[in-house]
Amino acid sequence: MFIRRVDIKNYRGIKNLTWVIPKDQNFICMIGPGDSAKSSILEAVYLALCERWSLSLSDTDFFDANIEEPIVIRVALTELSDDIITHQALGLELSGIADDGCLLHDPEAGAEVCIVIQLKIDADLEPHWSAYREGGKEPFTRVGSGIRGKLAAFKVDERIDNHLRWSKSSALARMTEAKHGTSGTLAAAARASRVAVAGALSPELRELTDSIQAKLHEMGSGSFVDLQPGLDTSVPSSGGLLSLFEGKVPLTNFGLGSRRLAGISTQQLAYYAKTVLMIDEVEYGLEPHRLVHLLGRLRNSSSAAQAFVTTHSPVAVEQLNAEDFAVIRSSYGDVKIKMLRDYPAIQALLRSRPSAFLARKVVLAEGRTEYGLLLGLLDDWNSKQAVGGAPSSSALGVAVADGVGGVQAAQRAQSLIELGYEVVLFIDNDDRGADKEIQDAASLGCEVVRWSLGNATENQLMETLDAAGLSSLIELAVDTRSGRATVCQDIDSFWENGKLEDLDVGRWVESGAMTIEEARSLICKSAIKRKWFKGIDYGKKLASWVIANPEFLTGSQFAKVLEELRQAIYTTGSSTAGKTSEA
Known part of the structure; x- marks a missing residue:
C-alpha cells in the first residue's frame, strides 16, 4: 500500500491542504517551524486509516473551533493488496489517480488504481469512514474497522506502551492472533502466568518474543x-497483565527511546503486509547514534511500504538526503507542502547548514567573511536583546548560513523563499554579475541588505575610518596575519613609493607620504588581496573589533547598514520583505 494523495479540510490548524506525493517517495521527513501543522497532518492520516471504531474528539478539533464546517480527511491509496481489491465492498469502489495527482471517478488507462478513504466528522462528533469517489455523491460506501485494519497503517505516539502488552488492541495481541489464535494461546498463558510465569510460557509465545528481540536489534536497540x-502487576486490567519483559524488568519501565523502538518493532511484525509507518518527532527519546541508525533503517526498510516522520533535530536533517524532505508551511490554515528534491539550488546548503532548514527565517551571508562577521555581531546583538527582555535571534527562529558567493547566495535565497522561508540576503555590492539574481530574489520577497554601490565589506569599512581607526584595524590584521612583518610586507607590496617604516597611518599622512584617501585605498587593497579577514574565524574577529571600537564607526554608512541588517533579523513577519537596500 502506498499513500499518493492527502486532502484535509477543517482539522485542527488546517483549514485546507492538498498534498500530492510523488510515486517513488517511500520515505518522507516533514520539516517546518512550530505550528506549521506537521503533527496534525500525521494524526489526520492516521485517523483516516486506523482500525479504531470510535475517536476521542471535541469542538477544538475543528479549525478555529467552527463546528459548522465538517472535518474531511481523504487519503488516496495505491499499490493495493489483493484482499483490498477483491473485497466485497471496496472492490466496487476503486478509483483512479493520474500522475499529477488528479483523482478520477474510475480507473482509467494510464492512471494508477486507487481507493480513497474518507473520514468525515460533523458537529455531532461522530466519525464516518467511507470510500470516496471523485464526482460521486454522498453517502459513499461505508468502510468498517475490519477492512481498515488490513490497510496496515500505524503511528508511533504516546500510546506506545499499549503495544508492549498483550492487551485487546495491541500489536502483540494481533501477532498472537495471526499466528496462534488469541483465544487459546493467550488466555492459557495469561492464566498460567498467575501461577508460574516463567515456567508456563508456551513455545509459540517464546517464538514470538525471539522474533521481537531480533527485530529490536535490527531497529537499533541491541x-x-x-x-x-x-x-505486569502494575496493570489492573486482566487483559493487559501479560507484557514484554527483559529478564525481570517490564519493557514499560525502560527509557522512552527503547520503548518507542520496541513499539515500532512489534507493530511492524504484527502486520502481514508492508506497513505505512508514521512517527511524530522521530528523535524523541533517542540518542544521536540510535536516531541515525533508525533513520537508516526506515529509509531502506523491507517491512514498510512508506514511512512518514517529522523532526526538529539537526542531527536527523544532516543524516538525510535532500529528496527525503517535505517542507511544511501554514498561513492562516492554508497549508502548503513542497518537496525539497524539486529545488536543486539549495541541496548543498542542506549539507553545510542543515539547521537552517528548521528555521522560520534564514539569513544568507554572501561569503565566509560576511558569515563570520554576522555570527560575531549576533552574539553581541543577542546579549543586548536579553538585557532588554527581548527574544534572541534563535528564539525568533532565525538561522544564519554561508551563501558561498553572490550568485549562489541569491539563487539559494530564491529557492528558500519558494519553499516558504523568510530570507534576508546580506551581500556585497561590488559584483554586477549577481545583480539579476539578487533582483529576482527581491521580487519574490527576499529582503536584501547591501553595502554602498561598488563596495565589498572591506571597502565599506575602510572608507569610514580616520587615521586612528585605520591604524587600529591594522593591529587586528597583525593578529590575523600572524605578525607585524607579514602585514608590513602585505602593505609594501602595494606601495609604489618605497618602503613604509611603520604601521602608524597618522605618521604616514603627517609626513606627507600619502593622503588619508590614499591610505584607505592602500590598506583596503592589502586587506582584500592578502585576505586579512577572509574566513569565518577572521570574520568573527572583525566583528569583535567593530563591537569594541564604536568611536570609529558611529554615524557611518557602515554602521547604518549593520543596523539595517539587525532590524531585518529581529523584525518578525514580512513587512520588510522584498526590500532591496543599496546604502
Missing part, C-alpha cells in the same frame, strides 16, 4: 538479551 513475556 541491549535486549532475555526478552520474554511476564506478569
